[in-house]
Amino acid sequence: MKMYTLFCSAAVALASAPSAVAACYDVSKNEPSELSGHLSHRIFPGPPNFEDVQKGDTPEPGYVLKLDEPICITGDDFADPKYMFDEVQLVPNETTEKDMARLRDAEVFVDVLNPMPAMTAHHHRPLLAWVKAISSSRDITESYGTAATTIEAFYAALHSGDGKLASTFVVPEKTRKGAFSAQALTGFYGSLSEPITLVDIHRTGDSRFAVRYRFRNGKQACDGSAVITTVKRGGRDFIQAIRAQNGC
Numbered sequence: 001m002k003m004y005t006l007f008c009s010a011a012v013a014l015a016s017a018p019s020a021v022a023a024c025y026d027v028s029k030n031e032p033s034e035l036s037g038h039l040s041h042r043i044f045p046g047p048p049n050f051e052d053v054q055k056g057d058t059p060e061p062g063y064v065l066k067l068d069e070p071i072c073i074t075g076d077d078f079a080d081p082k083y084m085f086d087e088v089q090l091v092p093n094e095t096t097e098k099d100m101a102r103l104r105d106a107e108v109f110v111d112v113l114n115p116m117p118a119m120t121a122h123h124h125r126p127l128l129a130w131v132k133a134i135s136s137s138r139d140i141t142e143s144y145g146t147a148a149t150t151i152e153a154f155y156a157a158l159h160s161g162d163g164k165l166a167s168t169f170v171v172p173e174k175t176r177k178g179a180f181s182a183q184a185l186t187g188f189y190g191s192l193s194e195p196i197t198l199v200d201i202h203r204t205g206d207s208r209f210a211v212r213y214r215f216r217n218g219k220q221a222c223d224g225s226a227v228i229t230t231v232k233r234g235g236r237d238f239i240q241a242i243r244a245q246n247g248c
Contacts, residue, residue: 023069023070023071023072023084024071024072024073024074024081025071025072025073025074025075025115026073026074026075027073027074027075027076027079027115027116027117027127028075028076029075030113030114030115031073031075031115032071032112032115032129033111033112033113034109034110034111034112035065035067035088035109035110035112035129036067036068036107036108036109036110036137037065037066037067037068037086037088037107037108038065038066038105038106038107038108039063039064039065039066039090039100039103039104039105039106039107039108039110039134040063040064040066040104040105041061041062041063041101041104041105042061042062042063042064042124043059043060043061043062044059044060044061044062044124045057045058045059045060046058046059046060046121046122047121050121050122060122060124062089062090062091062124063089063090063091063092063100063104063131064087064088064089064090064124064125065087065088065089065090065108065110066086066087067086067087067088069086070084070085070086071084071085071086071127072084072085073115073117073126073127076116076117078117078118078119079117083126085125085126085127087125087126088125088126088127088128088129089118089123089124089125089127089128089129090110090112090128090129090130090131091128091129091130091131092130092131093130093131093132096131096132096133096134099134099135100131100134101214102197102199102214103134103135103136103199104199104223105199105200105212106136106138106199106200106212107136107137107138107200108134108135108136108137109134109135109136109137110129110131110132110133110134111131111132111133111134112129112130112131112132113129113130113131113132114129114130115127115128115129116128116129136199136200138200138201142202143201146203146237147207147209147230147232147237148201148203148209149237150169150230150236150237150238150239151169151198151201151209151211151228151230151239152198152201153169154166154169154170154239155196155197155198155211155213156198157169158185158189158195158196159189159195159196159197159198160195161186161189161190161191161192161195162186162190163181163182163183163184163185163186163187163188163189163190164182164185164186166182166185166189167180167181167182167185169238169239170238170239170240171231171233171238171239171240174240189215191217192215192216192217193216193217193218194214194215194216194221195215196213196214196215197213197214197215198211198212198213199211199212199213199214200212204227207229207230207231207232207240208227208228208229208230209227209228209230210225210226210227210228211225211226211227211228212224212225213225213226220248222248223246224244224245224246224248225244225245225246226242226243226244226245227242227243227245228241228242228243229241229242229243
């Protein structure tokens with residue numbers, strides 16, 4: 001029995017070893033080259049003390065990717081393969097900066113370049129990487145069979161400035177006049193300097209969804225969120241109400 005237990009323990013250890021090895025990246029080989037997780041914007045404390053911006057330290061804006069699983073790094077004197085971590089500091093370039101701002105607070109895939117371990121106080125996470133490309137990693141299959149597809153269609157129409165099409169996804173009694181009329185929707189969303197883009201959507205109840213979106217109207221940028229209520233009529237989903245959370 002003891003021999004059997006030892007054999008099983010060894011088998012478990014061997015089975016788990018590959019995943020542990022796979023989670024450790026060699027930065028000397030430009031690993032990792034891609035990552036996924038939740039992107040957030042942070043203000044890090046800089047000089048002179050690198051402790052607290054509210055105590056006189058210089059603000060250093062940056063981005064952090066919260067990984068789905070912890071990783072480790074090797075291949076450099078500053079890399080400790082025994083230390084596991086689940087946050088990476090991401091650095092945008094001129095090409096990816098706007099996309100990172102648009103996808104802030106969302107689940108993303110990133111292609112990265114020049115990964116390096118933290119070496120100075122300006123490096124705020126164990127691993128830094130420069131973002132080559134970024135895209136949303138939201139699983140679109142989560143919308144299948146739900147009213148989320150109606151909401152996505154509504155914002156897709158608004159993105160094109162097509163208020164007439166967008167209004168068809170709203171309950172008819174609210175589209176005859178007012179904010180949901182075809183004329184009003186086209187007039188506002190068709191004139192934006194940067195069209196509205198749906199960033200994220202998730203279900204919060206049987207007929208309620210939380211959405212995040214972004215647009216720019218001249219010099220005014222909107223990083224907005226709203227709660228949307230839907231209703232089913234004749235077997236089809238319609239938007240019944242949209243309640244903005246932050247004034248835009």
